[in-house]
Amino acid sequence: GAVVSQHPSRVICKSGTSVKIECRSLDFQATTMFWYRQFPKQSLMLMATSNEGSKATYEQGVEKDKFLINHASLTLSTLTVTSAHPEDSSFYICSARERVDSYGYTFGSGTRLTVV
Amino acid sequence: SQQGEEDPQALSIQEGENATMNCSYKTSINNLQWYRQNSGRGLVHLILIRSNEREKHSGRLRVTLDTSKKSSSLLITASRAADTASYFCATDRGNTGKLIFGQGTTLQVKP
Numbered sequence: 351g352a353v354v355s356q357h358p359s360r361v362i363c364k365s366g367t368s369v370k371i372e373c374r375s376l377d378f379q380a381t382t383m384f385w386y387r388q389f390p391k392q393s394l395m396l397m398a399t400s401n402e403g404s405k406a407t408y409e410q411g412v413e414k415d416k417f418l419i420n421h422a423s424l425t426l427s428t429l430t431v432t433s434a435h436p437e438d439s440s441f442y443i444c445s446a447r448e449r450v451d452s453y454g455y456t457f458g459s460g461t462r463l464t465v466v
Numbered sequence: 467s468q469q470g471e472e473d474p475q476a477l478s479i480q481e482g483e484n485a486t487m488n489c490s491y492k493t494s495i496n497n498l499q500w501y502r503q504n505s506g507r508g509l510v511h512l513i514l515i516r517s518n519e520r521e522k523h524s525g526r527l528r529v530t531l532d533t534s535k536k537s538s539s540l541l542i543t544a545s546r547a548a549d550t551a552s553y554f555c556a557t558d559r560g561n562t563g564k565l566i567f568g569q570g571t572t573l574q575v576k577p
Binding site for chain 2: 354356382384386391392393394395396399441443445447454455456457458459460462
């Protein structure tokens with residue numbers, strides 16, 4: 351089946367630094383990937399839709415300058431948390447569909463970001 | 467924004483018992499999906515039910531959908547300790563491909 355690899359699984363960074371999270375579709379091409387954020391014991395909140403070769407579309411309330419998304423190829427999307435602060439600490443998860451007309455989504459294993 | 471509510475928020479049962487989780491949503495849908503998440507991990511797709519379907523089975527899973535009430539339920543029969551996880555329903559937002567998740571139910575199955 352379709353596999354989405356997300357890296358790193360855990361990262362600790364200092365306040366003010368930037369962190370990049372990668373999401374790769376291993377055995378299929380994904381023109382669209384989605385980024386979610388999850389706080390402890392809460393649900394997933396959609397942050398943005400990453401589109402290959404074009405700008406990402408962000409959900410209302412998500413700072414596009416803080417969460418930079420790049421989808422440079424059909425198999426790779428990256429989320430960069432810029433100038434991270436402790437309140438950015440969270441679990442970030444990406445997902446992708448194998449086909450545009452497919453209803454099934456494959457999720458990465460998530461990245462636990464801790465900003466100290 | 468969240469699509470809707472799930473209840474219960476937490477459920478604790480003994481191994482062998484059945485677990486039922488409910489999900490409500492607000493807008494019209496093309497389909498509704500259920501996902502499972504083990505603690506601190508990614509999500510695993512369990513089952514999808516289309517808007518023109520009322521019930522679907524997959525192994526020990528049974529999903530129902532009532533579009534008139536904008537609600538769905540997930541039944542796990544003969545639960546096992548390994549079923550301990552959080553379960554989320556998710557709906558697509560129109561034809562955007564965006565999945566919007568419910569609040570989730572945390573299920574604990576005691577051996």
